[in-house]
Amino acid sequence: MSSRYSEVYESWKKDPERFWSEAAADIDWFSSWTQIFDKDRGVYGRWFVGATCNTCYNCLDRHIEKGRADQTALIYDSPITGRKKSFTYAELKAEVVALAAVMQDHGIGKGDRVIIYMPMVPEAVFSMLACARIGAIHSVVFGGFAAKELATRIDDCKPKLVLAASCGIEPGRIVGYKPLLDQAIELSAAKPESCIILQREEQPCELVPRRDFDYREAVGAAMSAGRDVACIPVAATDPLYVLYTSGTTGRPKGVVRDNGGHMVMLKWTMWNEFGVKPGEAFWAASDVGWVVGHSYIVFAPLLHGCTSILFEGKPVGTPDASVFWRIIAEYGVVALFTAPTAFRAIKRDDPGGEQIRNHDLSRFRTLFLAGERADPETVKWAEEKLGVPVIDHWWQTETGAPISQNPVGLGQLPVKYGSPGVPMPGYDVRIVDDAGHEIEKGTFGNVVIKLPLPPGALPTLWQADQRFREAYLEEFPGYYKTADAGFIDEDGYLFIMARTDDIINVAGHRLSTGAMEEVIAEHPDVAECAVVGIADAMKGQAPCGFVVLNAGVKRDMAEIEREVVAMVRERIGPVAAFRLVVPVKRLPKTRSGKILRATMQKIADKEAWTMPATIDDPAILNEITVALNERGLGI
Numbered sequence: 001m002s003s004r005y006s007e008v009y010e011s012w013k014k015d016p017e018r019f020w021s022e023a024a025a026d027i028d029w030f031s032s033w034t035q036i037f038d039k040d041r042g043v044y045g046r047w048f049v050g051a052t053c054n055t056c057y058n059c060l061d062r063h064i065e066k067g068r069a070d071q072t073a074l075i076y077d078s079p080i081t082g083r084k085k086s087f088t089y090a091e092l093k094a095e096v097v098a099l100a101a102v103m104q105d106h107g108i109g110k111g112d113r114v115i116i117y118m119p120m121v122p123e124a125v126f127s128m129l130a131c132a133r134i135g136a137i138h139s140v141v142f143g144g145f146a147a148k149e150l151a152t153r154i155d156d157c158k159p160k161l162v163l164a165a166s167c168g169i170e171p172g173r174i175v176g177y178k179p180l181l182d183q184a185i186e187l188s189a190a191k192p193e194s195c196i197i198l199q200r201e202e203q204p205c206e207l208v209p210r211r212d213f214d215y216r217e218a219v220g221a222a223m224s225a226g227r228d229v230a231c232i233p234v235a236a237t238d239p240l241y242v243l244y245t246s247g248t249t250g251r252p253k254g255v256v257r258d259n260g261g262h263m264v265m266l267k268w269t270m271w272n273e274f275g276v277k278p279g280e281a282f283w284a285a286s287d288v289g290w291v292v293g294h295s296y297i298v299f300a301p302l303l304h305g306c307t308s309i310l311f312e313g314k315p316v317g318t319p320d321a322s323v324f325w326r327i328i329a330e331y332g333v334v335a336l337f338t339a340p341t342a343f344r345a346i347k348r349d350d351p352g353g354e355q356i357r358n359h360d361l362s363r364f365r366t367l368f369l370a371g372e373r374a375d376p377e378t379v380k381w382a383e384e385k386l387g388v389p390v391i392d393h394w395w396q397t398e399t400g401a402p403i404s405q406n407p408v409g410l411g412q413l414p415v416k417y418g419s420p421g422v423p424m425p426g427y428d429v430r431i432v433d434d435a436g437h438e439i440e441k442g443t444f445g446n447v448v449i450k451l452p453l454p455p456g457a458l459p460t461l462w463q464a465d466q467r468f469r470e471a472y473l474e475e476f477p478g479y480y481k482t483a484d485a486g487f488i489d490e491d492g493y494l495f496i497m498a499r500t501d502d503i504i505n506v507a508g509h510r511l512s513t514g515a516m517e518e519v520i521a522e523h524p525d526v527a528e529c530a531v532v533g534i535a536d537a538m539k540g541q542a543p544c545g546f547v548v549l550n551a552g553v554k555r556d557m558a559e560i561e562r563e564v565v566a567m568v569r570e571r572i573g574p575v576a577a578f579r580l581v582v583p584v585k586r587l588p589k590t591r592s593g594k595i596l597r598a599t600m601q602k603i604a605d606k607e608a609w610t611m612p613a614t615i616d617d618p619a620i621l622n623e624i625t626v627a628l629n630e631r632g633l634g635i
């Protein structure tokens, strides 16, 4: 089948407003827009200005009204606890309405912020949708972060309410969420008025009188009382959620997502990009704490009338590398979306793909990979073992949906290994040099996107327009800086090779090395430090901290290392996966004092490197090489 991609992309380019207004016909609006795009509003313009809508209505109510009440909307499969449960669209709505009623009893209404701190349990999905129903703005915080990170988010978005679970479950250990929540509230200046806590039987918790309320008790009472809560009309431009993502410092960026544009974009992607039809089972094996979970576990599949899988487990070890195939076969999943790291883990445990053959994957059509660069070896392995197309696509928390893709719904284009496909409608992607000049095809440079960003991409950062301008829009005027580097080939395929800032990608998780440095620098024996992401066969990258001790420190280095590792775990969280400390006498710097992190990373990864012309003292790079050797890393 030939692809309609070029024709569709050109039609968007010719008339973006017409393109998105046609896409918007797939969404139910309470009132239509006065302007499709108003370039004078917000930082760079706003989409669907004047329209009113409700995301929960489009995810649930309208499907029920149109005959999907008894279709399964959500399947919770938790190999880590041994639980399974499914919810029809009608049952999902009942849960959401009851929780929305409870939230209203706690004084939550339009524009109020609600933090959701929950693992992969159905109540996390109910919570997100209940917020959407009453116009509250949710902010989900990933469970692998420490109390301090949660506190930073509480202080930034000032939630009136926190919806949390008593615990999460990781292989071999229970993660007490409640102690982390209590500690975070203690640390934060903006105290939430109340917390609604889901007690999990693996580790129930104590409730603080007058502040904490039992989720099941409250929701059960609202259900028994037959409470009803209608969908509140919100402006298309009102925020649906704020999702914090790593910035270059310890202060995360609050990415704002609006209601209208977000629905239009996500709905459009489900068929055109992912090739999935309403009624089919779609599975994003991610976490609701990440953007992939927001977009493709919760909102997009439900907007499209699909059955979405909520998986509480790991690709390996829960119980083994066959779990993905079991789930695909059991629920007739047609498309799976996960991170390449998950496949590297499966490949490590089952290199011959023996487990795949034991399952009926006849309904499975496509594997989608994103979150980090998909290495060709992993893509080829998955292709060969699964016998389906393996589609790498590229996006960011900021965009909420793919920037580039191989749009299987429009007709699959040839796969080029190492490339996450071609730009999607809405995205005019260019490669520029550091001065902002466009460069030749095939040449490596900064990846930027011509403004305006399309519907669904961030309009700004939470209450920080100026920070948004400075971080994304100022360096290349007229363009959005992705902070990714790469090139576009002769056929228009993108290749995303590296970040241009100090963000690293560990097991598909986006982390800031700057934030880790801030923590390490607080160790009393540390004079200075630099964290870089070095290659890791399984996780893609792993953080490695080069540490210079204060003069005269005589303590055992192994002990200091343990303390530094513990500090990062304690302050940022286990998800930072920070385990490697390399003691060095000095850090290599330019004459103006900038630490040469990129050169250190190249040495550690055994990549070719050249002596930076601006280096202050070239001898230090030798010292780095020796220190890495002593740790069994580097050359």
Ligand code: COA
Binding pocket: 119, 142, 143, 144, 145, 168, 170, 171, 175, 285, 286, 287, 290, 292, 314, 315, 316, 338, 339, 341, 342, 345, 370, 371, 506, 507, 508, 509, 539, 573, 574, 575, 576, 577
């Ligand atoms: N709550 C609490 N802790 C968590 C957590 C959560 N939700 N998620 C991860 N952690 C912890 C892990 O338990 C681990 O702790 P440990 O140091 O005590 O072992 C630590 O954070 C590091 O986790 P991770 O980097 O994920 O490593 P892992 O060895 O536990 O698992 C993979 C490796 C590949 C199986 C796993 O990273 C994975 O499934 N990745 C896919 C990522 C993904 O879906 N990304 C979303 C973008 S699509």
Ligand code: AMP
Binding pocket: 245, 291, 369, 370, 371, 372, 373, 374, 392, 393, 394, 395, 396, 397, 398, 420, 482, 483, 484, 496, 497, 498, 499, 505, 508, 509, 510
């Ligand atoms: P996040 O905001 O967590 O989704 O991380 C976004 C970053 O992950 C991007 O800026 C890229 O650096 C990286 N990334 C995501 N998907 C891909 C991909 N398919 N190929 C290469 N890098 C990717």
